[in-house]
Amino acid sequence: MARLTTTILMATALVATAACSKKRPEVLPPAPGDTAPPPAQTGPVDPNGGIAPGSAADFKRSAQSDTVHFGTDMYDIDATARAILDSQVDWLQRYPNVTITIEGHCDERGTREYNLALGDRRANAAKNYLAARGIAPSRISVISYGKERPVALGSDEASWAENRRAVTVVVNGA
Known part of the structure; x- marks a missing residue:
C-alpha cells in the first residue's frame, strides 16, 4: 500500500510540474529592428499630411519657429x-480668426517676482x-511663467539660453 501511495504522489507531482512548464509560442515576434513595410496607401493622399490648415500643428509646420530667444535680462x-x-x-495673416497666446519665460536665476516681470x-x-x-x-494674449516652466533642465549657460524665451501658442485654430 505504501508503494502505491508513493507512486500516486510521484505521478501527481509529475503532472503538476508538467502543467506549469512554459510552452514555446508557435509564432515568434519579430526581432527588434525588424519592421514590416508600411501598408500601401489606397485612395487619395492628403497633401497636408493629416494636418488641418489653420491648426496649431499647421502653425508649427509653417512658421519658422514658435519660439523667440532673448539675451540675459x-x-x-x-x-x-x-x-x-x-x-x-505671414501665417497669422492667412488665418485671421486664429487667436494666440504668447508665453514669456526666463531662466532660473533671479527672484520669482523679477522673472515674472521679465517674462x-x-x-x-x-x-x-x-x-x-x-x-x-x-487676437493676442500674453502670460508670464517666469522661471516656472523651463524647457532645459540644467544650471549652465546653454540651458539658461534655451529658457529665456517667448513662445507663441495657437489657442483656437481656423
Whole structure:
C-alpha cells in the first residue's frame, strides 16, 4: 500500500510540474529592428499630411519657429527674433480668426517676482512686434511663467539660453 501511495504522489507531482512548464509560442515576434513595410496607401493622399490648415500643428509646420530667444535680462527683439516673428505674421495673416497666446519665460536665476516681470516684458515685446506688423492686438494674449516652466533642465549657460524665451501658442485654430 505504501508503494502505491508513493507512486500516486510521484505521478501527481509529475503532472503538476508538467502543467506549469512554459510552452514555446508557435509564432515568434519579430526581432527588434525588424519592421514590416508600411501598408500601401489606397485612395487619395492628403497633401497636408493629416494636418488641418489653420491648426496649431499647421502653425508649427509653417512658421519658422514658435519660439523667440532673448539675451540675459533682455527683452528686445533682435534680427533673429524679427525673422521668426515675421514668419508668424505671414501665417497669422492667412488665418485671421486664429487667436494666440504668447508665453514669456526666463531662466532660473533671479527672484520669482523679477522673472515674472521679465517674462511679461518678453511676451509683450513679441506681442507689440506682431501688432506693429498688422496683427490685431485683440487676437493676442500674453502670460508670464517666469522661471516656472523651463524647457532645459540644467544650471549652465546653454540651458539658461534655451529658457529665456517667448513662445507663441495657437489657442483656437481656423
